[in-house]
Amino acid sequence: MINKNTLAAVAFSSMAFFSCTTSNNNNNGGPGLMKVNGVHDIQVSMDYSDSMELYVDGMEENVSLAFTGLPDGVQSTISPSSGVPEFSSFARFNSLSAIPGTYDCQLVCQGSKSGKKTYNFQTVVKGAAICGLLTAYNATSNCNANYVENITGIVPTVETAINDIRFQNFGGRGFAVTAKANCNNRTILVPLQSINGSTSISGEGTFTSTGSIQINYVITVNGSSTSCWFTLQRYNL
Secondary structure (H helix, E strand, C coil): CCCHHHHHHHHHHHHHHHHHHCCEECCCCCCCCCEEECCCCEEEECCECEEEEEEEECCCCCEEEEEECCCCCEEEEEECCEECCCEEEEEEEEECCCCCEEEEEEEEEEECCCEEEEEEEEEEECCCCHHHCCCEEEEEEECCCCCEEEEEECCCCCCCCCCEEEECCHHHCCCCEEEEEECCCCEEEEEEEEEECCEEEEEEEEECCCCEEEEEEEEEECCEEEEEEEEEEECCC
């Protein structure tokens, strides 16, 4: 005959096994189990960062925190990234050059005793800055001289599109050149354009989520053409 104490022990053993092997989604669990407060949707752009103030509660165990699902071009920091409850952690999110949109993300919490728990949130990337390109750059390599480049936006008109940009010191040559950025495939087109009566420029290139730009172009001066290139790296990454 099984007594009440034996039944209680079996029930407790089953519950403990279940809590250590399943991944909870936004579930505070029972008494003593790990839970995290402070997870919420965030919104970032090139001009705006967001943050979370997290509070971890639960039994005495080692708990690690990490984010998954963040889009390319969104950088996160979390400090501290692990601890023993109760403890607080601060997370900050910055957009380097992420493609605008809404992304499903998770905070993944791993407890040494209570197992894994996930918390869902959304990251909204605003696209006010054109593909994240509007800022200052250093030329890291080029076929001209070392220089500083500034990329600015162009107010859309009938003749220009919303993703038209302007290199203020193209190739370190001291003149402005317009280009078209494609945020979806991270490419830049420099259409053929006359700089003055004797000089013209055309070219193409790519950019990355980490703030680097590579441009290959042809410059023609008084009928003589030269192929050239430059690589830029954004400030303050």
